[in-house]
Every structure is written in structure tokens, then in C-alpha cells.
Amino acid sequence: MSAITTIRPALVGKLNERQVLRVIQLRGGLSRAEVARESGLSAPTVSKAVASLIKAGLLEETVATELARGRPAPKLRLATTSAQVLGVTIDVVHCEVVSAGLDGALRDDAITVPTPATYPELLDALEGAAKTLMARPGVATLGLGVSLPGLVDYRKGCGVLSPNVAITDNHCPAADLTERLGIECTVLQESHALCLAERHYGLAKGLDDFALLDVGAGVGLGIMSGGRLLKGRSGLAGEIGHFTAVPVGGRRCGCGNTGCLETVASDSALAWLASQKLGRAVNVDEVIDLAKSGAVDLRAELREVAGFVAVGVAAVINLFNPATVFIHTPLFEIDEALFDTVVGRARERALPPSFADCTVVRAKGSKRQGAVAGIIQHLTDSVAPELV
Amino acid sequence: MSAITTIRPALVGKLNERQVLRVIQLRGGLSRAEVARESGLSAPTVSKAVASLIKAGLLEETVATELARGRPAPKLRLATTSAQVLGVTIDVVHCEVVSAGLDGALRDDAITVPTPATYPELLDALEGAAKTLMARPGVATLGLGVSLPGLVDYRKGCGVLSPNVAITDNHCPAADLTERLGIECTVLQESHALCLAERHYGLAKGLDDFALLDVGAGVGLGIMSGGRLLKGRSGLAGEIGHFTAVPVGGRRCGCGNTGCLETVASDSALAWLASQKLGRAVNVDEVIDLAKSGAVDLRAELREVAGFVAVGVAAVINLFNPATVFIHTPLFEIDEALFDTVVGRARERALPPSFADCTVVRAKGSKRQGAVAGIIQHLTDSVAPELV
DNA sequence: GGGGTTTACTAAAGCCTCTTTACAAACAGT
DNA sequence: ACTGTTTGTAAAGAGGCTTTAGTAAACCCC
Numbered sequence: 001m002s003a004i005t006t007i008r009p010a011l012v013g014k015l016n017e018r019q020v021l022r023v024i025q026l027r028g029g030l031s032r033a034e035v036a037r038e039s040g041l042s043a044p045t046v047s048k049a050v051a052s053l054i055k056a057g058l059l060e061e062t063v064a065t066e067l068a069r070g071r072p073a074p075k076l077r078l079a080t081t082s083a084q085v086l087g088v089t090i091d092v093v094h095c096e097v098v099s100a101g102l103d104g105a106l107r108d109d110a111i112t113v114p115t116p117a118t119y120p121e122l123l124d125a126l127e128g129a130a131k132t133l134m135a136r137p138g139v140a141t142l143g144l145g146v147s148l149p150g151l152v153d154y155r156k157g158c159g160v161l162s163p164n165v166a167i168t169d170n171h172c173p174a175a176d177l178t179e180r181l182g183i184e185c186t187v188l189q190e191s192h193a194l195c196l197a198e199r200h201y202g203l204a205k206g207l208d209d210f211a212l213l214d215v216g217a218g219v220g221l222g223i224m225s226g227g228r229l230l231k232g233r234s235g236l237a238g239e240i241g242h243f244t245a246v247p248v249g250g251r252r253c254g255c256g257n258t259g260c261l262e263t264v265a266s267d268s269a270l271a272w273l274a275s276q277k278l279g280r281a282v283n284v285d286e287v288i289d290l291a292k293s294g295a296v297d298l299r300a301e302l303r304e305v306a307g308f309v310a311v312g313v314a315a316v317i318n319l320f321n322p323a324t325v326f327i328h329t330p331l332f333e334i335d336e337a338l339f340d341t342v343v344g345r346a347r348e349r350a351l352p353p354s355f356a357d358c359t360v361v362r363a364k365g366s367k368r369q370g371a372v373a374g375i376i377q378h379l380t381d382s383v384a385p386e387l388v
Numbered sequence: 389m390s391a392i393t394t395i396r397p398a399l400v401g402k403l404n405e406r407q408v409l410r411v412i413q414l415r416g417g418l419s420r421a422e423v424a425r426e427s428g429l430s431a432p433t434v435s436k437a438v439a440s441l442i443k444a445g446l447l448e449e450t451v452a453t454e455l456a457r458g459r460p461a462p463k464l465r466l467a468t469t470s471a472q473v474l475g476v477t478i479d480v481v482h483c484e485v486v487s488a489g490l491d492g493a494l495r496d497d498a499i500t501v502p503t504p505a506t507y508p509e510l511l512d513a514l515e516g517a518a519k520t521l522m523a524r525p526g527v528a529t530l531g532l533g534v535s536l537p538g539l540v541d542y543r544k545g546c547g548v549l550s551p552n553v554a555i556t557d558n559h560c561p562a563a564d565l566t567e568r569l570g571i572e573c574t575v576l577q578e579s580h581a582l583c584l585a586e587r588h589y590g591l592a593k594g595l596d597d598f599a600l601l602d603v604g605a606g607v608g609l610g611i612m613s614g615g616r617l618l619k620g621r622s623g624l625a626g627e628i629g630h631f632t633a634v635p636v637g638g639r640r641c642g643c644g645n646t647g648c649l650e651t652v653a654s655d656s657a658l659a660w661l662a663s664q665k666l667g668r669a670v671n672v673d674e675v676i677d678l679a680k681s682g683a684v685d686l687r688a689e690l691r692e693v694a695g696f697v698a699v700g701v702a703a704v705i706n707l708f709n710p711a712t713v714f715i716h717t718p719l720f721e722i723d724e725a726l727f728d729t730v731v732g733r734a735r736e737r738a739l740p741p742s743f744a745d746c747t748v749v750r751a752k753g754s755k756r757q758g759a760v761a762g763i764i765q766h767l768t769d770s771v772a773p774e775l776v
Numbered sequence: 777g778g779g780g781t782t783t784a785c786t787a788a789a790g791c792c793t794c795t796t797t798a799c800a801a802a803c804a805g806t
Numbered sequence: 807a808c809t810g811t812t813t814g815t816a817a818a819g820a821g822g823c824t825t826t827a828g829t830a831a832a833c834c835c836c
Contacts, residue, residue, distance in 0.1 A: 006428060007403050007775075009793055009821050015395045016823085033784055040394060042824055047785065070783020071831040151741055160741045209621040221707075225620065228776065230613055232709025233597040236742045237613075239706035244699045244737060247634060257737055311632045318627040319609075319707065321620025349632060349645055353539055353548045354624045386776045387395075388616070397792045397822055404794085421813055430795055435814065458812020459802040778836095785830075795820085801813080 014384035016041060017049040021058065021380060024076055026206060028103065029062075031073030050076060057083045057140050058102060058379065078102040085379070086130055086144040087371030088173075091115065092164050095122070097129035100372040102142070102379075104200045109133060110368070119171050126173070127180045134181070143184035145375030146173050147193040147367050154235025157187050163254040164217065186378045190214070191238055192229055193370025194363065195222025198326050200373040202364040211322040212363060213240075215309055215329035217284060218254075218262045223320055226388065240312060241266075265308035267330060273301040291334040305331065306338055310345030317350040317358050328363035402772035404429055405437040409446065409768060412464055414594060416491065417450075419461030438464060445471045445528050446490060446767065466490035473767070474518055474532040475759030476561075479503065480552050483510070485517035488760040490530070490767075492588045497521060498756070507559050514561070515568045522569070531572035533763030534561050535581040535755050542623025545575050551642040552605065574766045578602070579626055580617055581758025582751065583610025586714050588761040590752040599710040600751060601628075603697055603717035605672060606642075606650045611708055614776070617765075628700060629654075653696035655718060661689040679722040693719065694726055698733030705738040705746050716751035 023039045024030060030038065036046040053059040060079040080101030087106075089096045098110040111129040116122045134141045150162020150169075157175055159168035177185040188196065195212040198204040208227040214220035219241035223230035230237045241262035242255050250259020251272065263269060271287040278296065291298045309329070316325055332339050343360045350358075365373075411427045412418060418426065424434040441447040448467040468489025475494075477484045486498040499517040504510045522529045538550025538557075545563055547556030565573040576584070583600040586592040596615040602608035607629035611618035618625045629650040630643050638647020639660065651657055659675040666684065679686045697717070704713055720727050731748045738746075753761075 007400055007407065008795080009397055009400055009823095011403075012395055012397055012400055012793090012822055015399075019395065031784075043785070044787085044825095045823060048822085068783075069781080069833060071785075071833095073784055151739065153741070161739070225613065225618055225625075226616060228614060228616075230618075230708070232613065232742075232745075233711045234709055234741075234745050236709035236739070236745065237707065239709075239739055239742065240703075242706055242737070242739055243631065243703045244633070245635060247696075247699070255739060308635075311635070315628075315631045318630055319625065320618070321622055321624035321627075323621045349630075351539065351549070351624070351627055351630055351643060353541070353622075354620075354627065357620075357622050357624065388774045388776055396824085397794090400793055400822090419813075431813085432796095432815070433794060436793090456812075457804065457810080459814075461813055779834105780836105781832105781834075783830100783832085785828105787826105787828080789824100789826085791824085792822085793820105794822105795818100797816105797818080799814105799816080801815100802811100803813105804809100804811085806807100806809085 011384070013049070013052075015387060016045055017052055018380065018384040018386070020046060020049040021053060021383060024059065024078060025103075025380075029075050029077050031075055033073055035076065053383075056383075057142060058383075080105065082138070083140045083142050084133075084136070085142055085372060085375045086133055087368050087375065088126055088130075088144060088146040089367045089371055090122075090146065090148055090165060090168065091367075095126065096368060097126060097133060098368050098372070099133045099136075099141075102376060104369065104372055104376055106368060106372065115165065115167065117167070119167055122167055123173070123176055123180065126177060130177070130181055134183075141183055143186070143375040143379055144177060144181065145193075145371040145373070145378070146177070146185065146187045147190050147371040147374065148173070148187050149190045151236050151239070152187055152189040154187070154231055155233075159187075160236070184375070184378065184382075186375055188370065188374035189220075189222075189235065189238070190367060190370070191220030191222040192231075193222075193367060193374050194220075194328055194365055195224055195229065195326075195370075196373040196377055197365030197367075197369035198363055199224060200376065201369050202326070203361060204324060204326065207323055209320070209322050210324040210326065211316045211320050212326040212328060213309075213312060213316060214363075215266055215312075215327065215331060217266060217268050219266055219312060221316065223322070225320065227386070240315065243315070245308060245311060261308065261312055265305060265312055269308070270298070270301055270305050270331065273304065274298055277301065288330055288334060302331070302335060302338060303341070306341045307345055310342045311349060313342060313346040313360065314349035314355075317346065317354050321354050322358055325358060325360045326363035326365075327360065328365070332362060399772070401437070401440075403775060404433055405440055406768065406772040406774070408434055408437040409441060409771060412447065412466060413491075413768075417463050417465050419463055421461060423464065441771075444771075445530060446771075468493065470526065471528045471530050472521075472524070473530055473760055473763045474521055475756050475763065476514055476518075476532060476534040477755045477759055478510075478534065478536055478553060478556065479755075483513065484756060485514060485521060486756050486760070487521045487524075487529075490764060492757065492760055492764055494756060494760065503553065503555065505555070507555055510555055511561070511564055511568065514565060518565070518569055522571075529571055531574070531763040531767055532565060532569065533581075533759040533761070533766070534565070534573065534575045535578050535759040535762065536561070536575050537578045539624050539627070540575055540577040542575070542619055543621075547575075548624070572763070572766065572770075574763055576758065576762035577608075577610075577623065577626070578755060578758070579608030580610040580619075581755060581762050582608075582716055582753055583612055583617065583714075583758075584761040584765055585753030585755075585757035586751055587612060588764065589757050590714070591749060592712060592714065595711055597708070597710050598712040598714065599704045599708050600714040600716060601697075601700060601704060602751075603654055603700075603715065603719060605654060605656050607654055607700060609704065611710070613708065615774070628703065631703070633696060633699060649696065649700055653693060653700055657696070658686070658689055658693050658719065661692065662686055665689065676718055676722055690719070690723060690726060691729070694729045695733055698730045699737060701730060701734040701748060702737035702743075705734065705742050709742050710746055713746060713748045714751035715748065716753070720750060
């Protein structure tokens with residue numbers, strides 16, 4: 001059963017603070033009076049909540065610029081000049097640390113470092129980069145979000161199993177960074193982060209039920225359901241890549257099984273098909289170049305991969321009944337028409353009522369945005385619990 | 389974005405009422421003082437909440453029986469002698485209406501009617517049966533839950549698509565029964581109902597993340613995630629049966645596609661395999677009899693079906709990271725050992741960390757319990773929103 | 777430039793809820 | 807009958823929200 005929250009009159013105040021924050025997140029640049037109208041709260045309550053949020057560093061006031069009829073109202077917005085958050089992405093070849101305002105707007109001060117070989121070195125590198133970005137005078141750093149590949153245990157805040165970037169396995173970067181930096185740190189699985197990015201930056205703003213399918217070297221999935229990220233018991237939810245898509249004679253997967261969806265619907269699946277065709281090993285980056293340039297005719301192979309991606313999309317539509325499915329994949333860079341192929345095939349394979357409920361679009365968000373969105377979400381959640 | 393709830397001091401009262409209700413649902417038969425200790429609320433608050441809940445008919449007081457040291461405390465429990473709810477199940481051959489206390493204990497007064505051919509006749513039959521059960525003097529009927537097969541649109545409260553029981557397609561039995569009976573009525577998809585039944589009656593009491601896989605003529609799935617039933621945008625979530633499990637050469641499915649999971653992992657899949665073997669049509673009931681009696685050796689066929697059921701179980705474990713997966717299927721009646729086979733195969737196919745997080749057990753709940761659990765959940769939800 | 781109009785924000789009063797403290801009620805055991 | 811124990815409720819104090827009323831800061835027009 002859900003955790004027992006102590007319910008006191010003071011809770012109402014916190015809930016209203018969160019409501020105010022939400023309205024400003026959604027519409028941005030509002031005056032107190034506009035927030036009151038938008039949120040249904042009374043003006044004094046909004047004033048009080050705003051005062052508390054400004055004190056906490058989450059909001060800031062700017063001078064009125066528009067000329068209106070009556071008394072000019074100071075505009076409120078998510079803190080960007082007085083506060084920031086950091087986002088960390090960890091990848092096979094390099095890691096990145098970036099800062100952003102609380103509205104999520106990324107600054108162009110990203111620090112990129114090659115991914116070290118050991119975990120302590122990784123921590124050192126991240127600590128150094130983070131401290132550089134935190135050194136900005138007059139700007140408070142409220143938190144840091146980490147996007148991790150592979151499986152991530154949210155209860156412990158640890159990496160669990162990452163076939164490609166094993167460096168964080170059984171380590172808890174959030175706890176370790178919190179200790180070193182003295183700010184709130186949180187981890188998020190890569191695909192979950194992308195999902196959150198779409199909600200904060202992309203077309204999913206205000207959407208409560210949507211899915212993000214991340215087709216890269218593997219297949220990742222993030223689900224937003226009823227306004228909450230689907231996490232499961234430990235945060236491992238969303239692993240669609242190891243569904244048995246080819247029950248007999250499938251290729252061996254990194255997980256040890258054969259015929260997993262990842263082996264047929266991913267960049268690496270295309271690379272493997274190309275390798276077969278050319279009789280030599282072709283890696284993921286190379287196959288995309290080859291296909292894009294047209295140096296090798298991979299249309300049949302692309303079609304095959306697209307068909308299996310569509311199986312994944314249809315499964316997501318049937319299983320989660322999302323309002324929108326966002327697809328994030330470099331494959332579409334090869335051929336713009338591929339997206340329509342996937343959607344068409346998915347339509348054939350999904351249940352008609354579920355498909356009719358759903359739009360399929362290309363994702364806009366990045367992992368960096370996801371890491372930032374993760375910590376912003378965390379800070380928002382710490383203001384007050386959500387009401388369902 | 390989630391609906392905007394007006395947040396007032398009065399909300400705190402309602403939230404605490406819900407808290408009190410939850411504690412009594414979980415432990416049952418407590419005094420006010422015990423509820424206060426259990427919930428962390430103060431005694432006066434509990435008294436007030438209890439008074440309101442008794443007035444609403446959700447709780448009732450019974451005389452103290454245990455002899456303790458101090459002043460004897462009246463025990464509180466969910467109303468059963470003074471109030472009831474009704475549950476309706478709709479099936480291919482017959483429909484059932486049953487009554488239960490608010491604790492969910494079914495009374496043995498079920499009324500079974502053969503499923504009529506048209507929707508108006510169905511409504512008439514249900515209305516008649518419900519009114520009979522509502523006629524009990526001194527007992528208030530607080531609501532009625534309907535368990536519907538196929539796809540159910542929760543936003544409209546309508547059946548959408550049910551291949552086997554098309555009678556409710558595009559009809560809204562909840563709204564229609566509310567009008568005829570004058571009580572709160574609600575619909576729930578069959579597998580979702582089973583999922584809720586498991587939480588109210590079975591081993592899932594107090595569990596926030598679990599899944600129920602219903603392997604019958606088709607494959608249904610109910611997901612409880614973070615204490616909420618996974619519904620998706622319109623309530624269509626959970627359709628796992630049409631995942632493409634056999635990409636080439638699969639059998640045709642009722643949905644129009646080929647190779648769906650349902651065609652290989654269900655009662656009807658076994659029936660089809662048996663038909664092939666015997667060279668004559670065998671239906672679902674018959675194949676279970678044949679297999680159980682040992683009249684025909686179907687061990688190889690059972691093994692094949694079990695293998696695909698395991699693919700479904702593994703997919704559920706990977707996708708939802710549940711603490712428990714409940715499997716509801718008549719197949720286990722054929723051979724007790726089949727359950728272990730499925731679990732073993734699922735272990736092979738699921739990701740080890742997700743599998744390690746999860747227990748697989750046989751489901752205990754019934755559809756009737758599910759329908760009742762559905763309306764009880766609805767009544768609980770109408771007391772106050774939930775805090776996350 | 778001054779009054780009127782419009783809009784924004786804040787202080788005060790009244791109501792609701794929760795908690796803590798204090799008190800009355802009911803029974804067992806001596 | 808009295809004491810000890812436990813239960814349940816009434817009263818007082820604190821925090822929050824809303825409505826009402828009042829102050830502040832601009833624009834518009836003569």
C-alpha cells in the first residue's frame with residue numbers, strides 16, 4: 001500500500017504550492033493574478049504560495065514589460081537566472097554534464113568527458129564537471145539528474161545491469177554525487193528520462209498517457225500513465241526489448257536468450273543484416289552512413305527492421321493504450337519515409353480501437369533534456385505529493 | 389494534465405476519511421483507538437471521520453466481544469449487515485448478479501440468467517435480478533459493478549469490441565443501469581476486474597505493483613502499478629493477447645492478424661492443437677476434459693502452450709517489473725505440474741533482475757469477486773482523491 | 777496636470793480542520 | 807466499593823483558505 005503521508009492542515013498549503021508551480025510550468029510567465037484565475041485558487045493563497053516558492057528558489061519575479069490597462073503585474077517564471085539544475089548523461093564513449101534553468105532550458109555550457117574505465121574515475125570526472133558548472137556566482141544549483149543506460153533500480157538508486165556501459169552496475173551514482181556535491185541528486189533510466197523529456201519539452205506537454213519507444217542499439221521504453229512514470233516495484237519497468245519476437249531460430253541476444261525483439265528491431269539488427277549481406281562486420285554508425293549515402297542498397301533490410309519496430313509499436317499501443325507514441329531512433333535519419341512505413345505496419349498489427357485512440361509521432365527530446373527533466377520532476381515532487 | 393481538484397481545508401477531512409477506510413479495509417474489525425494508532429491520526433480526527441463514514445453507510449459498528457482491560461470499544465467494520473453492493477458478470481453463455489458486503493464477502497444469493505440475444509433484453513434481465521437482490525429490507529445497496537469481456541472504454545463506460553460477447557459492444561451498461569436502478573454503477577474490463585479481485589481478496593492485499601495474466605479463450609492482462617490500475621487513455625490498456633508471437637506462418641487470430649500470442653498461448657490454442665492431432669474439431673471444454681482424463685495424450689501440446697504462456701509471463705515481468713504475477717487459467721487444472729513448467733520457462737526468458745524481484749503464483753480470485761471489487765474501489769475513490 | 781478607470785496585490789474577518797490537553801465513561805480485578 | 811486501564815469526546819490553540827475591503831500603480835481623457 002502507498003506510503004502513509006501525515007495529513008495536516010499544512011498539507012493543503014503545500015498542495016497549493018504545487019498547483020501554482022504546475023500552472024507556471026505549463027503556461028510560464030504569468031502574474032499572480034493570472035495564476036489565480038488559471039488555477040482556480042484565490043488571490044491571497046496564490047500570493048502566499050508564490051512567496052514560499054520564491055523563498056525556496058523555484059520561482060523568480062521579473063519586471064512587467066507588456067503595457068496593460070491597470071496596475072502592472074510582476075511576471076513569475078521558473079527560476080533561471082537565480083537557480084539552475086544539472087543533468088548528466090552517461091554513454092558508451094562519453095559522459096556529459098549540462099546545466100539548465102528550472103524551466104528546463106539547456107545552457108550551452110555542456111562539459112563532455114570520455115567515459116572513464118572505472119567507477120571512481122567516473123565519479124571524479126562528474127564531480128569536477130559539476131563543480132565547474134556550480135561555480136557560477138549568484139546562481140544556486142538545486143539538484144542534479146543522472147540518466148543511466150540499462151536497468152536501474154530506483155529503490156536503491158543503483159545501476160543494475162547494463163550490457164554496454166557496465167561501469168555503473170551495482171553502484172549508486174545519485175547517493176555518491178549527493179555526498180560529494182551536497183545537492184539533491186537523482187537517477188533515471190535512459191528511456192524513462194527521454195519520456196520525461198518529451199513531457200517537459202516536446203509535444204507531450206500536459207499529456208498524461210503516452211509512451212516513448214527508444215530504438216537504438218537496443219529497444220527501450222518509457223511509459224507515462226495517468227501522469228506518472230511507470231516504474232514497477234523497483235523501477236525496472238519498460239523492458240520491451242527482450243520480448244520473444246522470433247520463437248524459433250532467432251539470433252542470440254545480449255541477454256543470453258534468442259529471438260528477442262532487440263535482435264530484429266534495432267540499429268544493431270540493421271547492422272547485423274548489413275554484415276550478413278556484405279560478408280564483413282559492420283557496426284551501427286557505419287551502417288547508418290552506408291544506408292544514408294546509398295552506397296549499399298539496404299532497402300529490404302530496412303523494411304524488415306521497420307516491420308519488427310512496428311510490432312513493438314503495436315504492442316505498446318495495445319498494452320498501454322497511450323494517447324501518443326513517440327518514437328526515438330536514428331533509423332529515421334536514413335529514410336524519412338521509414339516512419340510512415342512503421343506507422344502503417346503498426347496500424348495493421350494493433351487493435352483498431354487502441355490504434356484509433358493514438359497518434360504516433362517522432363520524438364523530439366534528447367537524453368540531456370531527459371536528465372534535466374528528471375531532476376526537475378524530482379524537485380517538483382518534493383514540494384508536495386500529487387493528488388489523483 | 390490531471391484534473392484540477394479544488395484544494396480547500398475541507399479536503400484534509402476527506403483525505404483522512406479515506407485513510408481511515410483504508411486501514412479498516414486492510415485490517416478489519418478495529419476500534420476507533422486502534423485505527424488511530426494504526427493510521428497515525430489523532431483520536432478526535434478518527435472519531436470524526438468514522439462518524440462521517442457511518443453516516444455515508446460505508447462503515448458499521450458492532451458491539452465489543454473481546455474482553456479487554458479498560459473500557460470496551462465498539463469495533464468498526466465495513467458495512468455488511470446494513471449495506472451491500474452488487475456485482476454483475478457477463479459471459480458467453482450466462483450472466484450472473486451477486487451481492488456482497490462492503491468488505492467484499494460474497495453472499496450466496498447469486499442469480500444466474502442465460503445471456504440474452506439483444507442488449508435491451510440483457511438490461512431487462514439484469515435490472516430484474518438486481519432489483520430482487522436490492523429488495524432486502526434494512527439493507528442499502530450502494531452500487532453495482534459490471535465485469536465486461538473484451539475491450540471496454542472507461543471514459544465513456546462502454547463496451548467497445550468483444551469478439552465473443554458482442555452484445556455489449558457500443559453500449560454503456562453502467563449508465564443504463566444507473567438510470568434504471570438509481571444507484572452508482574461502474575464497468576470494468578474482465579481482466580482488470582480479476583486484478584482488483586486479487587487485491588481485495590487474494591494474496592495481493594496491500595500490494596502496489598502486481599500483474600494478473602488471465603489465460604482463457606484469449607489472453608487478458610490487468611496491471612496494478614503504484615497502487616493504481618493501469619488504464620491508459622481510455623481504459624483499453626492490458627491487451628497483451630495480440631502481440632505478434634509468431635512472425636511468420638502463424639495461425640489467424642480473431643483480431644484479423646496472424647500469429648498473435650492468443651493463437652498459441654490459450655485454451656483455444658490447446659483446443660486447436662488437439663483438433664489437429666485428432667483430425668476433428670475439439671472445443672475448449674472438451675479438450676480440458678480429454679486432457680484431464682488422459683483419454684488423449686496431449687503432453688506435447690500442453691508443453692507447447694505452456695512455453696508460449698511463459699513468453700507472456702516473461703514479457704509481463706520485463707515490462708511491468710511487478711512484485712507478483714498472478715496467473716489465472718483453467719489449464720492448470722489439467723496438470724498441476726504445468727504451473728512449475730511455466731514458471732521455469734519464464735525464468736529463462738525474463739531478465740534476471742526483474743525475475744528475481746517477482747513471485748509467480750496461481751490466482752485465487754473470480755470474476756464475480758472482481759465485479760464487486762470494482763464497485764467497492766469506485767466507492768472508495770469517491771470518498772476522496774488519493775495522495776501519491 | 778488631475779480625476780476617473782482599471783487591474784494587481786494585501787490585510788482582516790470568518791470558517792474549517794487538525795493536534796494536544798483535559799475530562800468523562802465503562803469495565804476488570806481486588 | 808475502589809483503583810487502574812483503556813476508550814471516546816469536548817475545548818483550546820494553530821494553520822490554511824475564502825470573501826470582503828482596502829491600498830497601490832499604472833493608463834485615459836479632458
